[in-house]
Amino acid sequence: MATRAATDVGLVGHLMRRAGFGASASETERLAEIGYDNVVEGLLGFEQQPRPVEDLLERYHQDHADEESVKWFSKRWIYRMINSERPLEEKMTLMWHARFATGRSKVNNSPMMGDHLEMLRDNCLGNFRTLLLELALSPAMIWWLDQQTNHSDAVNENFGRELLELFSMGRGNYTEEDVRACARAFTGWTIDQTIPRYPNGWYDTNYVYRSHDHDPDVKTFLGETGSFGGEDIIDIIVRHPATGQFVASNIYRYFVSDTPNQEAIDYLASVYFESGHELRDVMRALFHSDFFKDAGYARVKSPAEHVVGVIKLTGEHTSEYEFGLASLEAATLAMGQELLNPPTVEGWHTGFEWIDSAFLIERVNFSADRLGNLDAPGVRSIIDRLPGADLSLTPDELIDRCNYELGQLNLEDRSRRVLTKELELHHDIPCAGGSSNPDFTEIAIEVLQMLSASKEFQFA
Amino acid sequence: MTTESTKRDTVLVVVQLSGGNDFLNTVIPYSNPFYKDFRNTVGIADSDVLKIDDDYGFHPSMPEIGDMYKSGDVAIIAGVGYPEPDRSHFRSMDIWHTAEPSAVIAEGWLGRSIRELDPQKQNVCTGVSFGQGLPRAMYLSGTPAISVAHLEGYGLLTSLSGNKQRKAVNAFTRMYVPEEFEEASVVMNHIGQTGIDALTGADMLKVAPERYTSNVEYADDALGQSLRGIAQVHLADIGSRIFYAQQGGYDVHGAQIATHKGLLKDASRAISDFFDDLKSHDQGEEVIMLVFSEFGRRIRDNGNGTDHGSGGGAFLIGDSVNGGMYAEYPSLAPEDHISGDMQFNNDFRSIYSTILEGWFGIAPEQIVNGNFERFQGLLAGAA
Numbered sequence A: 001m002a003t004r005a006a007t008d009v010g011l012v013g014h015l016m017r018r019a020g021f022g023a024s025a026s027e028t029e030r031l032a033e034i035g036y037d038n039v040v041e042g043l044l045g046f047e048q049q050p051r052p053v054e055d056l057l058e059r060y061h062q063d064h065a066d067e068e069s070v071k072w073f074s075k076r077w078i079y080r081m082i083n084s085e086r087p088l089e090e091k092m093t094l095m096w097h098a099r100f101a102t103g104r105s106k107v108n109n110s111p112m113m114g115d116h117l118e119m120l121r122d123n124c125l126g127n128f129r130t131l132l133l134e135l136a137l138s139p140a141m142i143w144w145l146d147q148q149t150n151h152s153d154a155v156n157e158n159f160g161r162e163l164l165e166l167f168s169m170g171r172g173n174y175t176e177e178d179v180r181a182c183a184r185a186f187t188g189w190t191i192d193q194t195i196p197r198y199p200n201g202w203y204d205t206n207y208v209y210r211s212h213d214h215d216p217d218v219k220t221f222l223g224e225t226g227s228f229g230g231e232d233i234i235d236i237i238v239r240h241p242a243t244g245q246f247v248a249s250n251i252y253r254y255f256v257s258d259t260p261n262q263e264a265i266d267y268l269a270s271v272y273f274e275s276g277h278e279l280r281d282v283m284r285a286l287f288h289s290d291f292f293k294d295a296g297y298a299r300v301k302s303p304a305e306h307v308v309g310v311i312k313l314t315g316e317h318t319s320e321y322e323f324g325l326a327s328l329e330a331a332t333l334a335m336g337q338e339l340l341n342p343p344t345v346e347g348w349h350t351g352f353e354w355i356d357s358a359f360l361i362e363r364v365n366f367s368a369d370r371l372g373n374l375d376a377p378g379v380r381s382i383i384d385r386l387p388g389a390d391l392s393l394t395p396d397e398l399i400d401r402c403n404y405e406l407g408q409l410n411l412e413d414r415s416r417r418v419l420t421k422e423l424e425l426h427h428d429i430p431c432a433g434g435s436s437n438p439d440f441t442e443i444a445i446e447v448l449q450m451l452s453a454s455k456e457f458q459f460a
Numbered sequence B: 001m002t003t004e005s006t007k008r009d010t011v012l013v014v015v016q017l018s019g020g021n022d023f024l025n026t027v028i029p030y031s032n033p034f035y036k037d038f039r040n041t042v043g044i045a046d047s048d049v050l051k052i053d054d055d056y057g058f059h060p061s062m063p064e065i066g067d068m069y070k071s072g073d074v075a076i077i078a079g080v081g082y083p084e085p086d087r088s089h090f091r092s093m094d095i096w097h098t099a100e101p102s103a104v105i106a107e108g109w110l111g112r113s114i115r116e117l118d119p120q121k122q123n124v125c126t127g128v129s130f131g132q133g134l135p136r137a138m139y140l141s142g143t144p145a146i147s148v149a150h151l152e153g154y155g156l157l158t159s160l161s162g163n164k165q166r167k168a169v170n171a172f173t174r175m176y177v178p179e180e181f182e183e184a185s186v187v188m189n190h191i192g193q194t195g196i197d198a199l200t201g202a203d204m205l206k207v208a209p210e211r212y213t214s215n216v217e218y219a220d221d222a223l224g225q226s227l228r229g230i231a232q233v234h235l236a237d238i239g240s241r242i243f244y245a246q247q248g249g250y251d252v253h254g255a256q257i258a259t260h261k262g263l264l265k266d267a268s269r270a271i272s273d274f275f276d277d278l279k280s281h282d283q284g285e286e287v288i289m290l291v292f293s294e295f296g297r298r299i300r301d302n303g304n305g306t307d308h309g310s311g312g313g314a315f316l317i318g319d320s321v322n323g324g325m326y327a328e329y330p331s332l333a334p335e336d337h338i339s340g341d342m343q344f345n346n347d348f349r350s351i352y353s354t355i356l357e358g359w360f361g362i363a364p365e366q367i368v369n370g371n372f373e374r375f376q377g378l379l380a381g382a383a
Helices: A009-019 A025-034 A036-044 A070-083 A087-099 A110-123 A128-137 A139-144 A158-165 A176-185 A230-238 A241-255 A262-274 A279-287 A303-314 A325-334 A357-371 A377-385 A395-405 A413-422 A438-452 B033-038 B063-070 B089-098 B109-117 B162-176 B186-205 B207-211 B222-235 B256-280 B348-358
Strands: A189-191 A207-209 A219-221 A224-226 B011-017 B074-081 B127-130 B146-148 B242-247 B287-293 B312-317
Touching: A009 A025, A009 A036, A009 A087, A025 A036, A025 A377, A036 A087, A036 A279, A070 A087, A070 A110, A070 A303, A070 A325, A087 A110, A087 A241, A087 A279, A110 A128, A110 A139, A128 A139, A128 A158, A128 A230, A139 A189, A158 A176, A158 A230, A176 A219, A176 A230, A241 A262, A241 A279, A262 A279, A303 A325, A303 A357, A303 A377, A325 A357, A357 A438, A357 B146, A357 B186, A377 A395, A377 A438, A395 A413, A395 A438, A413 A438, A413 B162, A438 B162, B011 B222, B011 B256, B063 B074, B063 B256, B063 B312, B074 B348, B109 B127, B109 B242, B127 B222, B146 B186, B162 B186, B186 B207, B207 B222, B222 B242, B222 B256, B242 B256, B256 B287, B287 B348, B312 B348
Parallel strands: B011 B242, B011 B287, B127 B146, B127 B242
Antiparallel strands: A189 A207, A219 A224, B074 B312, B287 B312
């Protein structure tokens, strides 16, 4: 690629859409002045930033703030995605949530789901071995994959199988005998309380190891033999070449492009092994790579990215007392991504499969509604920024500036032609006064809405 | 166009039971001593089984399906599977959706069927899926298929006021309509075509709830509501031929007895409501329903539930189906198990082939990639 300046607003905007949920043009400009490399380090070193204070959320959302409801955790999570000063933390957490899917449909216990989400947050950018181990210890995961019914005398393979197929190496890298051995190694890993989970109210459920229910016999797993327990199995898994490919290709597809690039994936896998399975090092290598920097708008946005991305543009829900988080949660559901409730143990189908006729209608309606709302501070601010020093704009100038505010979409010629044609009655568009000029505001909103309804806006 | 004097177009409804339905506890070989041995804890007592003959019976929470079976409207196809069973949900579901066990592809068998039924793409609503998302089975690049969550309020840019909406929808159309000479990416073309189809589909579908009246009260569960939507669209007579609905939750490794009971109860009620609805509109004969799941479960329970297995079963339901047991129930004798699973006797592509040829009159070979045996006599009056 042509070398791009570290202060390139387009490049930093791309970084913020991938490492987070996007940023307004004014925020992106501010970050670009800091410089790309410094922004990357800030994103990776997120522990230096506080997590948002959310004490008031429950007080102001009493209708929804139901401790008993997993849906409340989804709403809180959306608030967090919008407001966190650690965007990469939420983005990585969302990736692992989709990959290590657990859901309300089966777990149906809000403390368990909440703890699981916190576990993913705490380990999202750490060591992959720790992440897999914490995953195996997570009560929500134990319940989700019936690990509490995996006994030394009655093996339940569910967790053992998915650990190999979905959480690490992937199909084709192990045998049915390995699945069996893996499941046996995790016998005795259970939770301290299963019944009654209700009607006495939800309560925290803790991991517990029951040695008398553990199968201590010798097992052969992936060619190695020993009286393995769960930790031994995880040790063998994380150093397997297929696990490096798994971690690398997941990260690649989630952060770079829907179209795999084996060379890039091999490179990320090599960093995974050289760093001793440190995810932060893999992500640092990724953000500094040319294949990442060149991948602007090469991914179809997930619904959560779409919803949160639009809200970050409209500047809404930045305070705890703003109503309407429930409608954001409902919007992601209608677009095909119900947070904390993936459709199956495999998470969601991604890429172009995010787009079917129902989901596309929801996406377009949502973004056009929200960007058409002049009461939203971000919308008002965008319209105020459009005129710059000018008193009037040509249709092309207006389209360019609106597009800049939305993050410099890769506009196809045709989309531009259609928009220009829409504005053909206007030669010069008086823009003085920005959002206090009703005629200008109406035209600007029309352009913003149509841009947000475009094919190009479905990408990030 | 449909008139009273011509035969109406045939319609297929596919119902997917996601998660791997435990066929052994759905159509139960209650008199088989091995059943009691292997389903020591997760079994259904003889006295509870809704018996259909001396050997088999339905799960007790399926009385409606049991009654439909007695009326001759339910065909049971036991022992269905595919070569080299894969116990992954993901892979197994893909295989059912694409009719391709040996390679990973994104094109679905129903997508290919829609292309055959409507080669000129005259009707974007030839295939309509209800629920959360278009199944891979209905996906075929360049072939429309509509996905709907709820019919009520379905439409594009509906919050804009009249004139503005018309203008915006018009611009939307021009931005999305694919232009042949343009070299856009596959994904970009997919989104473009989906946008155009969505717009056309929404216009067609919005009449369905307006035209619909019914005495049948469906239950509130997802499958019941999806089948209600399908009835609405079918009765609106807009030319849909293939419908899809899903019911999730069948992955019962644990707490199976209670969970499975509830799921089958909802499914049985929803399916019978749907056919009652059609019959009350005198439209029962042109609709058949295929009910399938990606796999069955292990023969031996795990003490609390059952693990992934192979060799499940399917149902074909409707007035035009010749009911009965169509396939030999797989042996439960230990010497016949394959790694703890029932052997499959029937390739799932035989069911697809029978439907494609006998119901739609289209050659199945191209769609299922091979020539598979047909079930004789399964469809009344079939070619």
